[in-house]
Amino acid sequence: MPVARPESSDSRVIAHVDMDCFYVQVEQRRQPDLRGQPTAVVQYNAWKGGGLIAVGYEARKFGVKRSMRGDEAKSVCPEIQLVTVPVARGKADLSIYRNAGSEVVAILSRKGRCERASIDEVYLDLTEAAEKMLSETPPESVEAINDEVIKSHVLGLSAEPSDVRQTVREWLCQRNADRRDKLLACGAFIVAELRMQVLKETQFTCSAGIAHNKMLAKLASGMNKPAQQTVVPFASVESLLDPLPIRKMKQLGGKLGHSLQDDLGVNTVGDLLQFSEEKLQDRYGINTGTWLWNIARGINGDEVESRVLPKSHGTGKTFPGRNCLKTIDGIERWLSKFSEELAERLEADLEQNKRIAQTLTLHASASKANEAQSQKKFPSKSCPLRYGTNKILEDALNLFQAGLREYLSSSSKAHGNGCSGWGITNLSISASKIVDIPSGTCSIMKYFHSQDQRYPSSKEFDDKEIHESTALSPSVGSESSSRKHLLEPETECSKDGTKMNIVMNIVMQAHLDDKSRMFEEKTQTSFCRESLPSSTSAKKNEPQLDSVGEETVIKDAISGNRSQDQKGKAFKEKQGTSSILQFFQTQNCSSSIQEPKEETVNAIQETAESSCSGKADDTVPLESGGIRNMHHSADQSRVACMYKIDEIDPNVVDELPREIQEEVRAWLRPQKRANNTTKRGSSITHYFSPNKNM
DNA sequence: ACGGTTGGTACT
DNA sequence: TAGTACCAA
Numbered sequence: 233m234p235v236a237r238p239e240s241s242d243s244r245v246i247a248h249v250d251m252d253c254f255y256v257q258v259e260q261r262r263q264p265d266l267r268g269q270p271t272a273v274v275q276y277n278a279w280k281g282g283g284l285i286a287v288g289y290e291a292r293k294f295g296v297k298r299s300m301r302g303d304e305a306k307s308v309c310p311e312i313q314l315v316t317v318p319v320a321r322g323k324a325d326l327s328i329y330r331n332a333g334s335e336v337v338a339i340l341s342r343k344g345r346c347e348r349a350s351i352d353e354v355y356l357d358l359t360e361a362a363e364k365m366l367s368e369t370p371p372e373s374v375e376a377i378n379d380e381v382i383k384s385h386v387l388g389l390s391a392e393p394s395d396v397r398q399t400v401r402e403w404l405c406q407r408n409a410d411r412r413d414k415l416l417a418c419g420a421f422i423v424a425e426l427r428m429q430v431l432k433e434t435q436f437t438c439s440a441g442i443a444h445n446k447m448l449a450k451l452a453s454g455m456n457k458p459a460q461q462t463v464v465p466f467a468s469v470e471s472l473l474d475p476l477p478i479r480k481m482k483q484l485g486g487k488l489g490h491s492l493q494d495d496l497g498v499n500t501v502g503d504l505l506q507f508s509e510e511k512l513q514d515r516y517g518i519n520t521g522t523w524l525w526n527i528a529r530g531i532n533g534d535e536v537e538s539r540v541l542p543k544s545h546g547t548g549k550t551f552p553g554r555n556c557l558k559t560i561d562g563i564e565r566w567l568s569k570f571s572e573e574l575a576e577r578l579e580a581d582l583e584q585n586k587r588i589a590q591t592l593t594l595h596a597s598a599s600k601a602n603e604a605q606s607q608k609k610f611p612s613k614s615c616p617l618r619y620g621t622n623k624i625l626e627d628a629l630n631l632f633q634a635g636l637r638e639y640l641s642s643s644s645k646a647h648g649n650g651c652s653g654w655g656i657t658n659l660s661i662s663a664s665k666i667v668d669i670p671s672g673t674c675s676i677m678k679y680f681h682s683q684d685q686r687y688p689s690s691k692e693f694d695d696k697e698i699h700e701s702t703a704l705s706p707s708v709g710s711e712s713s714s715r716k717h718l719l720e721p722e723t724e725c726s727k728d729g730t731k732m733n734i735v736m737n738i739v740m741q742a743h744l745d746d747k748s749r750m751f752e753e754k755t756q757t758s759f760c761r762e763s764l765p766s767s768t769s770a771k772k773n774e775p776q777l778d779s780v781g782e783e784t785v786i787k788d789a790i791s792g793n794r795s796q797d798q799k800g801k802a803f804k805e806k807q808g809t810s811s812i813l814q815f816f817q818t819q820n821c822s823s824s825i826q827e828p829k830e831e832t833v834n835a836i837q838e839t840a841e842s843s844c845s846g847k848a849d850d851t852v853p854l855e856s857g858g859i860r861n862m863h864h865s866a867d868q869s870r871v872a873c874m875y876k877i878d879e880i881d882p883n884v885v886d887e888l889p890r891e892i893q894e895e896v897r898a899w900l901r902p903q904k905r906a907n908n909t910t911k912r913g914s915s916i917t918h919y920f921s922p923n924k925n926m
Numbered sequence: 927a928c929g930g931t932t933g934g935t936a937c938t
Numbered sequence: 939t940a941g942t943a944c945c946a947a
Contacts, residue, residue: 233936233944275930283929285947298947299929317930324931350933350947486945519936544933552928593940599927612941657927 234483236522237533239445242466243412245362245419246355246536248449249340249427249440251333252458254352255286257436258332259315270294270309274302275317275324281306282316289458321569323549326351327577335434337540342429343422347537355446356426357536362418371405371417380424384442385456388468412466416442420463427461447532448472450482469530474502481527488520504528541585541666547573548595548660556599556655563632563656564625570661571625578619578663586671589663592617592624594631597658598639610639610656617663628661 251257255273260266270291274282281302294309302314317324333351340346345357371377381404382397391399403409404417419442427438441452443464451472452462464472478498479489492498495515496507504512505528513521526532547570557563581587593614613631618624640654888896 235936285930301929326931330932352947483945488944542933546932548931550928550930552930556927591940597927609942614940660931662932 233488233517233520234523235519236526237535239531239533240535241359242444243359243415244444245358245415245442246444246446246449247358247419247423247440247442248349248446248453249354249356249423249438250453250457251336251352251436251438253286253288254332254436255317255329256288256315258329260288261332261435262328263315266313266315269313270296270311271313271315272296272302272305273315273317276319277302277314277316280304281314285317321572322566323547323569325573332434332436336430336436336438339430339433340426341540343426345536345538346540348540348542355449355536356423358419358422358442359415361422362415365418365421366414370414371421372407374405374421377401377404378421378424378428380428380461381421383460384420384424385460385462387452387455387462387464387472410466412444416444416463416465420461423461427459445530445532446534446536447482447527448530451476451480473528473530474500476501478504488516492524501528541581541587543666544662544664545574545577545581545589545666546660546662547577548658548662550658552657556657557659558655563659564629566659567628567632567661568625570659571621571628574661574663575619575621575624581666582619582669586669587666588619588669589617590665590667591615591663592627592631593662593664594628594635595658595660595662596632596635596656599655599657608639611635624661632659
């Protein structure tokens, strides 16, 4: 539901830039012969010529629509050039378009705050740039006025077609105008400039809207396409909105818009004006009601977020109709492809942007077969994300398994055979909760990248570490404040500390992952990686190296980071909480893990075995978390819990891989130690001791 | 139960 | 919170 936000200012200069039939342009740049020809981009042209996902303007003249199939487009426009989206790993791969979008963003972000709203759209807050221009080089002083600016459309300007250009010129340069209009005029200059830069540097055209808020800018960008820009002066807002069909407004193209029409008889934005704020709040809730009341008046306080990178990465596919997936094997085959792609994109993000994702989520849709399930939804499941194709696959399979059990749980009998009662029509995985890695983390990055490669030959195993056991220092801070600290960073300081926590968390998890694998080898005990009856390819016995060139990645990480290890070291924690707070998010810790003093090797081993014995038997909830289970088990029978660690004991650092010890110490150093910190001869394994505060 | 894929936000 | 629902393009 939309939410009302207060306007920070009613004189902001906001632009919305929208690439014209973007995918088509990308293809036309790749293949210049296509320029000027009616063109459309399709994916999967096997069935009825594929589905159109972008249509060029030449083709639109023939009536080609985005909702058509390729064959249909051919019949309407025999000359049409259909370009197929690249396919990788059996599915459409949009990366070339994503990357092209990044090229554009890099240019558009030069003049002000920039929000990447989608693969081909951005919002810009040009308020400061416009104010600066107004004070330094106001339009009226500009000598040679750019043609691109003159071609702007200014809503509400009445002029004979013959002298539109002159009228626009006068409006843009009027000396004694409303300040707000002058600012928009400056915005028009700046945007025209940016659009020309985009064209020059990428060969792409785009359209834009310039207005006082995001909603109006978005509305305007679509009014004159392609390759044009539209300005919405304050004075013409009312006449713009009044006759506008309600569904044209962003957020009102779906159910809410229909409800407005069906329940309130609102057909245009103007119709909304007759309803009091209270009435709207009454019907749609306080937030949405206020939001509606505001947008009817052209008021919209949404800020342009400063964000040029996506908040999540996802990949998936639909399996419509008979193509639905009915076996675990089929699921696994596809999850394997998805995992590859996701791992690749995550690696790229790590390399290019120094970011790591924390959560892996699996989404699926299932169709009936058995009527009881027909309306039930397949639940989404998520777990902490571990880097590396195979880990992602393993976790995703577990998530699927957990979801499937839940989906099937209410229904009758297990259809034990291969053709059980379910069919997956849509399957996807995504990585989210992406955070920046603090600067100065060269060795950490390296360690991170190398995770998958290290495994088979790791030599760090050392029982001594495992045996020296003592209790975990009791928590000092309140849990809620700690949690809040981790999850809702509020200040720069705390944010930096939070990043540190997260990185530490992940490094330690990965480290422990290694250790548990070594237990596995040493004790000849196999862990139950998955309780899948039939799944075989997330194999515990053949740790695969991820094939994608990680060595180069490492090198890049090293060289790339050297330049920037100065900043960010000065990180402080706010308010008393001087320790690094550690949270280990797990899926499966019910109250009792082994006694802290217990010999950990055995305890872990036992856990592993019990975990195995519970195989394929959801009636036996795992009570204690083996280390492996702790981070990744998505077994449905286990409940989520979080290990809370309030303090990193300095001794722990000694147990981390040597290559990152230095760096971690550098982090810890500026920390003020909590006075009640209990110093102990500790082991990293302490952090997996039970925490009664949970 | 199909335009398909990818992403965002808000609510609970 | 994790999970859901809705929205957009």
